[in-house]
Amino acid sequence: MKTDDLLDRSGSFEQRLRDGLNNLAHADPVSEPGRFDPDVLRIDRPSVSGSGRWMVGAAAAAVVAIGVGGLLVVDRDASAPNAPADQPVTGPDTSNADGAAITAPPNESDSVESAVSMPAPAPVAFGTEELCDDSGCDNFDPLALAPGAATYYRSDSATAHGAEATDLDLFTHLTRCAELTPDGTACARIEGIAGVSVVTYGGSQGSPLVEIGTTYATITPAQYAANWGPTGDGPGDTSPVVVRGHDGVRYANEIRDAVVWQEAPGVLIWVAVDPSLSDDLLELAEGVQPADPANVPATIPHRVVVPGLGEPWEAEDNDGDGVIVGVHDGIECVGFGYIDHCGTELENRVVVRTAGDSIRVSGSTPADVVKVRVTTSPEVEAVGDTITFAPYQSRFFSLVVASGDSLSVEWLNDSDQVIDSAVLTDLVTGIDAGTGPTTTVTANTVPGSNGLVIALVDASGTPGTAAAIAADLTQRGYVVVSTQTATQTFDESMLMPVETPSDGSNELLTVLGIGGFDTWTPTLIETSLAETVTDVVVIGTGGLPAMTPPPGTVP
Amino acid sequence: MLVVELWSPGLRWNQIGVGEVVVGVNPLTDVSDRAERVDGVDSRFQRFYEDRYESTVRLARLLTGDSHAAEDIAQDAFVKVYRYAESSQQLIGNPAALLRTTTVNLCRSWYTRQRRAELRMSHHGPDPTSLTVWERELDASLRRLPHDQRAVVVLRYWLGLSESEIADALECRPGTVKSRHARALRTLRKELP
Numbered sequence: 054m055k056t057d058d059l060l061d062r063s064g065s066f067e068q069r070l071r072d073g074l075n076n077l078a079h080a081d082p083v084s085e086p087g088r089f090d091p092d093v094l095r096i097d098r099p100s101v102s103g104s105g106r107w108m109v110g111a112a113a114a115a116v117v118a119i120g121v122g123g124l125l126v127v128d129r130d131a132s133a134p135n136a137p138a139d140q141p142v143t144g145p146d147t148s149n150a151d152g153a154a155i156t157a158p159p160n161e162s163d164s165v166e167s168a169v170s171m172p173a174p175a176p177v178a179f180g181t182e183e184l185c186d187d188s189g190c191d192n193f194d195p196l197a198l199a200p201g202a203a204t205y206y207r208s209d210s211a212t213a214h215g216a217e218a219t220d221l222d223l224f225t226h227l228t229r230c231a232e233l234t235p236d237g238t239a240c241a242r243i244e245g246i247a248g249v250s251v252v253t254y255g256g257s258q259g260s261p262l263v264e265i266g267t268t269y270a271t272i273t274p275a276q277y278a279a280n281w282g283p284t285g286d287g288p289g290d291t292s293p294v295v296v297r298g299h300d301g302v303r304y305a306n307e308i309r310d311a312v313v314w315q316e317a318p319g320v321l322i323w324v325a326v327d328p329s330l331s332d333d334l335l336e337l338a339e340g341v342q343p344a345d346p347a348n349v350p351a352t353i354p355h356r357v358v359v360p361g362l363g364e365p366w367e368a369e370d371n372d373g374d375g376v377i378v379g380v381h382d383g384i385e386c387v388g389f390g391y392i393d394h395c396g397t398e399l400e401n402r403v404v405v406r407t408a409g410d411s412i413r414v415s416g417s418t419p420a421d422v423v424k425v426r427v428t429t430s431p432e433v434e435a436v437g438d439t440i441t442f443a444p445y446q447s448r449f450f451s452l453v454v455a456s457g458d459s460l461s462v463e464w465l466n467d468s469d470q471v472i473d474s475a476v477l478t479d480l481v482t483g484i485d486a487g488t489g490p491t492t493t494v495t496a497n498t499v500p501g502s503n504g505l506v507i508a509l510v511d512a513s514g515t516p517g518t519a520a521a522i523a524a525d526l527t528q529r530g531y532v533v534v535s536t537q538t539a540t541q542t543f544d545e546s547m548l549m550p551v552e553t554p555s556d557g558s559n560e561l562l563t564v565l566g567i568g569g570f571d572t573w574t575p576t577l578i579e580t581s582l583a584e585t586v587t588d589v590v591v592i593g594t595g596g597l598p599a600m601t602p603p604p605g606t607v608p
Numbered sequence: 609m610l611v612v613e614l615w616s617p618g619l620r621w622n623q624i625g626v627g628e629v630v631v632g633v634n635p636l637t638d639v640s641d642r643a644e645r646v647d648g649v650d651s652r653f654q655r656f657y658e659d660r661y662e663s664t665v666r667l668a669r670l671l672t673g674d675s676h677a678a679e680d681i682a683q684d685a686f687v688k689v690y691r692y693a694e695s696s697q698q699l700i701g702n703p704a705a706l707l708r709t710t711t712v713n714l715c716r717s718w719y720t721r722q723r724r725a726e727l728r729m730s731h732h733g734p735d736p737t738s739l740t741v742w743e744r745e746l747d748a749s750l751r752r753l754p755h756d757q758r759a760v761v762v763l764r765y766w767l768g769l770s771e772s773e774i775a776d777a778l779e780c781r782p783g784t785v786k787s788r789h790a791r792a793l794r795t796l797r798k799e800l801p
Contacts, residue, residue, distance in 0.1 A: 066797060067765065071745040074766040078666035080738045081675035086661035089686060222780075227787050249787040316704050540801055596626065 193392075194380045196230060197239040203228075203350050205267040206322050207252045212331070214263045215255025224350045226268065229377065231366065233386055237444025243269045243353060244321060247368040248281045251326070261327035262309075265341055268321040270368040274313045277321055278304035280368055281311075282444060286483040296338045303334070312338050321368075334547035355380040356392065359442045362415065362451040363389065366425075376404075376415050376449050378442070389415045397471050402447075403462060411535050411585075414462060415451040424465040425450045430457030453585060455532055456504070505557040506532050508586045510577055512539035513594050522592055525600045529564065530594060535586070537578045541569040543593040549573040550588050558588050565590065566599025656703065657686050664711055670762040671715035673751045681718060685711040709777045712763075716755050742800065749799045757792035760785055 093580040100200065169277055203224055206219065228245035247268045278291050291304045294312055297437030301314030310331040313323035324338045356379045358366065363375025379386035379395070388393035396402065403416040414427045418439050428434040433455050439448035507526060511519035519538075547577045549571045550558045558570070575582070582589065590597075664685060676783035688710050689703065739747065752759050759778055763769045769777065774785045 066800075069742070070746070070761070070796065072766045073743045074670060074762060076743050077747055077750075080743075080765060081669065081678075083662045083665045086658050089657040089690070155659060223787065246787075248790060277743050342648065 056538070088422065103247065109163070112460055117136070128195045139363075142154065163462060193386075194358070194383065195352035195358055196355040196380075197352055198243070198350060199234050199239040199241045200346070202240055202243055203269075203318070203353070204343045204346070205251045205340040205349065206254040206265055206316065207344050208254075208263075208265055208324075208337060208340045208342065211263045211265065211337055215253075215260050218253050219344075219348070220249075220251055220253075221350055223249055224353055227340075229366070230353065230355075231360070233444065240353065240357070244366040245269055250323075254515040261338060263327075263330065264323075264325045268323065268368060269319060270321055270366070271319050272317055272321070272368050274300065274302045274321060277323065280300040281323075287520060289600050294335065296335065297341070298511070303339075312333050314338075323352075325507045334449070346590045357442075359440070359449045361440065362449055366603075376417075376451050378417065378445060378447075378449070383398050385417060385445070387415075387417045387449075389413065399464060399475065403475075403477070405460065405477060409455055411455050412460065414455050414460075415449075417445075417449050418464055419444050419472075420448060421466050422448055423467045424469070425452065426454050426463040426465060427454050427527050428457075428461045428463075429454055429459060433457045455585070505555070505561060506585045506587045507561075508535045508589045509536055510539045510584050510589055510591045512541065512543040512577070512595060513592045514542045515594070515596075518592055522590070522597060522600060526564075526590075535582070539577050539591065540579060541577075543591060544595055546593040546595060547571040547591040548588060549591060551582065551586055555587065564599070565597050565599075609750070630747045644758060651788075653690060660704065660707060661686070667708070667762065667767070668711055668715055670719055670750070670766060671712065671755070671759060673747060677718055681711060681714045685714055688714070705776065708763075708767075709779065712759055712777055745800055746796075749796055752799075753792055753795060756780075757788045757795070759797070760788045764789060 166173070196473065204517045207219070210227045211217070216554070218221050224243075225248045227247075227249065228243045230240035230242070231244045232242035233239070234241045243496075245268075246266070247270060248266075250264035250266040252265045252379060254263040254265075270277070272280075291302050294301045294303045294314075296312060296314040297316065299314040299316060301312055305311065305312070306490070309325045309327055311323055311325035312334055313321055316322045322338075324334060324341065326334050356377060359376040359378060369370070374390040377388045377392055379392045381395050384397065385402070386392045387402050387404060388394070389406055393404050394401055399418070402418065403414065406413045412427075412429065414425075420424065421441055424436055424438055426434060426436045433456035435452045437450050437563075439450045439453045441448055459476040461474060462477060464472045470585065509519045509523055509526075513519075546560055546565065546567060548558065548567050550566055551573050554570055562569070571591075577589075577591065614708075654772040664682040665675075665678050669675050672678055672681065674680060685707055689707050692706070692710075693703075698752065750761065752762070756778065760774055763774045763777055771785050771789075
């Protein structure tokens with residue numbers, strides 16, 4: 054069973070989104086429009102408002118990088134090589150994109166300091182990185198595609214239903230390279246373009262629409278049909294078919310009739326038609342053919358996923374959470390799931406994401422770094438090996454560690470000597486950590502935790518319940534690394550050891566007042582567990598009477 | 609000369625739609641003595657402005673996350689539409705849609721400039737007391753979305769536009785809307801509890 058099968062994806066969330074957007078839109082009063090004055094054109098003025106709602110960050114020897122994932126302030130360890138004293142300190146770039154001057158409102162200096170928690174104000178070196186994200190960025194260098202890597206499919210016979218329209222932009226926005234050629238000069242295999250057709254016919258002025266999609270994914274046709282079925286809630290009615298000699302699945306795509314099959318390893322083809330063409334569907338599918346190689350994209354943006362450091366690409370949503378490497382103007386960019394920032398300094402190569410009470414620290418390192426150590430408190434640290442990924446000179450890593458009072462990173466060489474270190478503070482925003490495979494975590498212990506690392510899954514439907522339980526367990530000395538909302542509610546609370554129950558698991562049963570173990574079911578949550586988790590506590594509507602009563606209940 | 613255009617005196621600006629062909633003059637391309645002008649502005653455009661101003665500001669606010677910028681952008685959008693109509697001999701079939709597209713494009717330009725500025729700035733959002741925790745998180749998540757994904761979300765879930773209407777507003781293909789929509793929702797689902 055998939056998570057989707059358990060979750061009401063379309064109803065409540067989308068309604069909350071509508072309501073939330075409406076409230077956001079009305080959060081601020083709008084002035085009366087008054088008389089319209091066509092001679093007032095304001096957009097060409099400096100983009101930095103003089104209203105004082107923006108502020109300039111300023112701190113000594115600090116590098117501030119803000120990406121899609123949020124604001125990261127890096128305070129280099131002065132004892133390490135390349136310490137700030139050795140660095141040229143660049144004055145602040147006080148021009149915006151339009152070249153207009155930026156000045157910090159003088160009365161905001163206090164809030165600047167509190168926002169970035171940095172020492173004495175001084176000019177800031179912001180680096181030279183360009184921010185890109187994997188969806189809207191056109192600034193990645195091109196990466197050549199090996200012959201056949203981006204072959205897509207079309208149909209001569211479908212032109213009877215309308216003019217052919219091809220959307221090659223999808224190769225720019227919805228793909229990433231999953232495998233390079235041995236010499237590293239080209240991409241041998243891409244991933245992406247699920248649910249969106251590369252080629253369409255008809256669909257305008259009342260004519261029926263024919264879509265032919267090519268999806269680059271290593272999943273089965275049945276899995277694809279399940280992901281892109283009528284509502285996203287499951288496969289719906291499917292039937293097996295054979296298309297072009299390949300096993301396939303016929304299914305409903307929204308209100309339309311569709312068929313999907315695997316044309317070649319890692320290449321799915323699907324055809325979807327309006328109901329009026331249902332009788333022609335299989336004939337149209339049989340008629341697909343590879344596009345003329347001259348019309349196939351020769352490059353994609355240089356955005357490559359490092360295998361093994363995160364969750365694989367998911368056809369369900371054209372995305373995946375892994376260490377991503379991009380190249381922009383010859384400079385390496387790095388991110389987790391999407392590109393965060395580019396640069397050559399160590400700090401520019403670190404990606405930090407939080408999820409609940411865990412932190413994922415990922416990134417790239419120079420070639421001589423073979424280990425990375427992340428410490429969040431005196432008792433909690435994680436050490437992981439870096440891995441190579443040809444043809445990059447860099448090495449890559451990804452670690453998950455429980456949150457603590459601070460966050461510091463050390464880069465170690467093959468003699469276990471610290472090459473460099475940095476204290477990373479003030480993670481203003483952390484999102485989307487993902488919890489896929491990581492490099493080996495060699496240390497992650499807290500005294501008094503009985504060896505358990507607990508994840509809470511709130512299936513009570515009562516906001517605040519998990520937080521109360523987490524606080525209680527923490528007070529008792531347990532390590533609670535995450536709290537997540539379950540994809541469905543349960544009446545009873547459960548304890549689910551991820552693997553074989555330990556002595557600590559048995560003790561926890563008593564603490565929780567639960568009669569026995571249940572089997573861990575990953576589909577209870579939308580994301581994966583951090584790999585350090587040993588036991589999952591699922592909180593049902595009845596709460597955990599032996600512990601903190603759920604909010605709103607009378608003891 | 610007989611001018612076929614999409615306007616009638618009894619029709620409000622925001623009710624004009626494609627296909628409502630009437631005979632008359634274009635209030636924006638023809639400085640007609642039939643149209644009352646106040647301070648040099650056609651009174652019908654003034655009504656259109658008054659009717660649409662607030663919703664345009666709110667659209668810009670959702671797209672930029674900045675209420676001050678939103679007011680400026682809304683003003684600029686009206687000015688651009690007005691000037692477009694003044695300078696163009698083309699009839700405006702759906703001024704509301706034109707205004708919407710202009711607003712989205714101005715927000716995109718604003719966003720592009722801001723991305724550079726954000727390298728050295730942190731942002732103070734709206735008054736947090738007026739929003740729930742979830743709404744504040746939604747606000748923050750929207751800011752982090754790429755502009756085009758944010759636009760799809762706002763146009764779809766706030767304005768309730770269809771996929772093809774969004775494609776028109778964003779000047780892209782419906783398939784692109786679909787993929788942006790999927791990516792944006794996926795991100796929001798993961799970020800928002």
